[in-house]
Amino acid sequence: MSETLTPDVLEHLKTLLAARPEPVRLTVGYLKGGTGKSTTAVLLAMALARYSDEKVLLVDADGVNATSFEWSELAADDWPSNINVVYWPSINLAKRVRESGHTGHIIIDTGPSDAGVLRQALAVTDYFVTPVAATPAEAARVRPTLEAAAEVGVTRDIDLSILFTRTKPGTLSLRASREALEGLELNVLPTDVPFVLLYSQAYGTMPDDLGVYPQVLTEIIEGSDA
Ligand SMILES: Nc1ncnc2c1ncn2[C@@H]1O[C@H](COP(=O)(O)OP(=O)(O)OP(=O)(O)O)[C@@H](O)[C@H]1O
């Protein structure tokens, strides 16, 4: 199995996951379309399934697209047996998750337009990852997503990480976007996900190479433990 990341990085993630007393419960969300939410949700779920011994519940909560759910159906027998995928795009999402009896990791993929479902997802997860594009307009567009998080944040600690996706590495636009979001005191992950075929071609498959996503997962969970 060949991975973009080196064996020691992957070994470090394994050690981190094994040492955690709690499973990873994470929402992927951004109230805007096509930024890489579903790709991020599925590849993070696959990283958890590959580098930890716990089972993963992947919840597709997008009432319009069902991308994660369809990805798992297309992958058929190649889909990892330790990732259980459900399609729960409903406003009762939090209740369904709580009543599922699932005790392992949880990843929730939310859609681009339903703030209600996003709030439900945040109510039952500890981490919130927001995949955004590295364009100048983006800093202005994160506000509705942050407001949804702030509403839930009143009753619950939410660990928000911004993830730049579909990037062109080394560009001025990436540097400027990073500075703009860091200027809003947001936690921007050091690693970003470049725009390459590896990620778009992963759709409907179980790729050998999860790209930078195991490193992204490491940064998400290390960020809050540090
Ligand atoms: N890093 C990447 N490099 C290249 N293509 C990517 C990358 N990440 C995602 N894509 C592609 O971009 C498109 C949108 O990605 P994805 O479906 O993950 O976004 P989304 O935010 O879930 O969209 P929606 O808002 O419709 O749910 C897809 O065709 C996907 O394969």
Ligand SMILES: [Mg+2]
């Ligand atoms: Mg999606």
